[in-house]
Amino acid sequence: MxxxxxxxxxxxxxxxxxxxxxxxxxxxxxxxxxxxxxxxxxxxxxxxxxxxxxxxxxxxxxxxxxxxxxxxxxxxxxxxxxxxxxxxxxxxxxxxxxxxxxxxxxxxxxxxxxxxxxxxxxxxxxxxxxxxxxxxxxxxxxxxxxxxxxxxxxxxxxxxxxxxxxxxxxxxxxxxxxxxxxxxxSQCGATIVNRVLLDLFKMRGIRVTKSEQVNYGGNCDHFNLHYRPEAKEESKESALNSVLDADDAKPSARMIYTEKNYDHKKARIKIDGEIFGHVPVSIDLTLEDEDSxxxxxxxxxxxxxxxxxxxxxxxxxxxxxxxxxxxxxxxxxxxxxxxxxxxxxxxxxxxxxxxxxxxxxxxxxxxx
Ligand SMILES: NC(=O)c1ccc[n+]([C@@H]2O[C@H](COP(=O)([O-])OP(=O)(O)OC[C@H]3O[C@@H](n4cnc5c(N)ncnc54)[C@H](O)[C@@H]3O)[C@@H](O)[C@H]2O)c1
Missing domain, CATH: 3.40.50.720 (NAD(P)-binding Rossmann-like Domain)
Known part of the structure; x- marks a missing residue:
């Protein structure tokens, strides 16, 4: 049926x-x-x-x-x-x-x-x-x-x-x-990619000192999120935070409207951490997708x-x-x-x- x-x-x-x-x-x-x-x-x-x-x-x-x-x-x-x-x-x-x-x-x-x-x-x-x-x-x-x-x-x-x-x-x-x-x-969106990377840091004993996600989009959803970002940012940040320990830096997720009504989205994900001997390590990547x-x-x-x-x-x-x-x-x-x-x-x-x-x-x- x-x-x-x-x-x-x-x-x-x-x-x-x-x-x-x-x-x-x-x-x-x-x-x-x-x-x-x-x-x-x-x-x-x-x-x-x-x-x-x-x-x-x-x-x-x-x-x-x-x-x-x-x-x-x-x-x-x-x-x-x-x-x-x-x-x-x-x-x-x-x-x-x-x-x-x-x-x-x-x-x-x-x-x-x-x-x-x-x-x-x-x-x-x-x-x-x-x-x-x-x-x-x-x-x-x-x-x-x-x-x-x-x-x-x-x-x-x-x-x-x-x-x-x-x-x-x-x-x-x-x-x-x-x-x-x-x-x-999303199937392969900024939140899941960001979570997998943070999870990797945690699995490998790395302290997270910075976790930033910035989403650039030009569709109606992003336009709305430019004016009403709170619930989306909270939803993303709580998804990221749940992977982290108390002494890790708090994650941030921001939504930016790019003034073009396209569904193409770019997300910049930046994670800094400390490995063995407090030596720094950093990941900086861009994810591009069709949002919907x-x-x-x-x-x-x-x-x-x-x-x-x-x-x-x-x-x-x-x-x-x-x-x-x-x-x-x-x-x-x-x-x-x-x-x-x-x-x-x-x-x-x-x-x-x-x-x-x-x-x-x-x-x-x-x-x-
Ligand atoms: N990958 C993604 O695109 C993704 C991921 C997670 C969550 N979401 C969420 O899904 C929702 C939909 O995203 P979208 O890109 O389709 O947005 P959209 O702006 O393209 O579509 C929203 C539609 O709802 C209609 N609408 C507005 N008020 C209405 C009402 N009271 N009753 C009936 N229809 C109404 C609008 O006219 C529009 O057609 C958003 O809240 C978005 O944050 C999207």
Whole structure:
């Protein structure tokens, strides 16, 4: 049975996710770029998009594929998106748009907001993926409430602390739904590269005297982060700090907008340390990537894992998967341990006989 997904925020990351699913659906034997070609019996081609929300007048009311290829989305194209009638609905704005975003990037639609829970229910969505701009706390909580009301699991790709919150964990667990987050950890992004290098320093008995990460990007996300950097910097710094000892220098992560609306990102990572005899050692590297495809594969795994958890009646095990997939999970672990836990949990679910429970709703006839 297909995995029915709703998208909250049809920006660059959503475009990469949807195009990636289209690509691997067409090229079923291609495993390049997939962290997990199969999760349980699920392949990326099992994902189907059945609902989408945005607030930008250039996207609301359009077919999903068309909206994803509309300005200000500019990330690299992975594949054509087949259209099957998903129309982007006008979501509620809450705190998701600051004045600067309104001026340069987001043209807010004057249509009234829909009833999100109703749209989710009617679409047959079982998982809602949250791609709202960083800092949209109220909007994220409102969408999470709507997901709960509609019986949808929730994957939070941005830093608002929701998967981390015991209160929200309790609400989703009580409903038998999966909650995963927070802030997706890119496949090969600045945070994971920085963590691996810091881990190397620690493994080799090196004291860290400086750890700096500066991210330069020109997309809408980076523009927003220029004005609202706090939650993202905290999410990155807590991911880095968790690898370090108390006598190491505190890590810093900064976000810089480069005034070009491209999805190409550069991250400069600089780490200084002290080896044998307090002699200095230093790493200075630049990572370059397309920001949004770098998150697409990880979200693709989270979606399939969420289905596996719900169909086995084990949504509470989501917390054991989050450290591998997210920057600010409920429990922060070293990356090798996070991978082991992810594999062990998925492996245990793959071996269990499936229970005949969620997803209970019958899928609708449409979807991309
Ligand atoms: N590699 C990555 O790109 C990466 C990694 C980790 C986390 N993230 C996070 O994922 C989120 C999405 O990133 P992106 O690059 O797609 O951003 P984006 O700015 O391209 O897309 C955000 C979309 O949300 C829409 N939106 C704004 N308010 C809304 C509302 N109230 N309801 C519905 N839609 C609304 C915008 O119009 C836009 O289409 C950001 O918070 C980002 O920090 C991205």
């Amino acid at each position: 297909p995995i029915n997904v709703a998208i909250i925020g049809t920006g660059n990351c959503a475009k990469s996710l949807v195009e990636g699913v289209a690509f691997y659906s067409k090229n079923k034997n291609d495993k390049i770029g997939l962290m997990n070609p199969n999760i349980g019996k699920y392949h990326p081609s099992d994902i189907r998009f059945v609902a989408a929300f945005d607030i930008d007048e250039r996207k609301v009311g359009k077919k999903l594929g068309e909206a994803l290829n509309t300005e200000p989305n500019r990330t690299v194209k992975i594949a054509d998106i087949p259209e099957h009638g998903v129309i982007v609905q006008r979501g509620p704005t809450h705190d998701s748009v600051i004045p600067e975003l309104r001026e340069y990037f987001i043209h807010e639609s004057d249509r009234p907001a829909v009833d999100v829970a109703r749209v989710l229910k009617d679409s047959g969505a079982e998982i809602a993926v949250n791609y709202l701009p960083t800092g949209s706390d109220k909007a994220t909580y409102a969408y999470a409430e709507a997901a709960l009301a509609a019986g949808c699991s929730f994957i939070n790709c941005m830093p608002t602390p929701i998967a981390k919150s015991r209160e929200w964990q309790g609400k989703f667990a009580a409903a038998g739904l999966v909650l995963m987050g927070d802030d997706i950890k 495809p770098n998150s697409g594969g990880v979200v693709n795994d989270a979606i399939r894992a969420a289905r596996l958890l719900t169909e086995n009646g084990k949504p509470h095990l989501a917390k054991d998967l989050c450290a591998f997939l997210f920057k600010a999970p409920p429990e922060q672990l070293p990356d090798s341990e996070a991978l082991q836990k992810f594999r062990k949990t998925i492996g245990s679910l793959e071996q269990e006989p499936r229970q005949s429970r969620k997803p209970a709703r019958s899928p609708p006839a449409r979807g991309t």
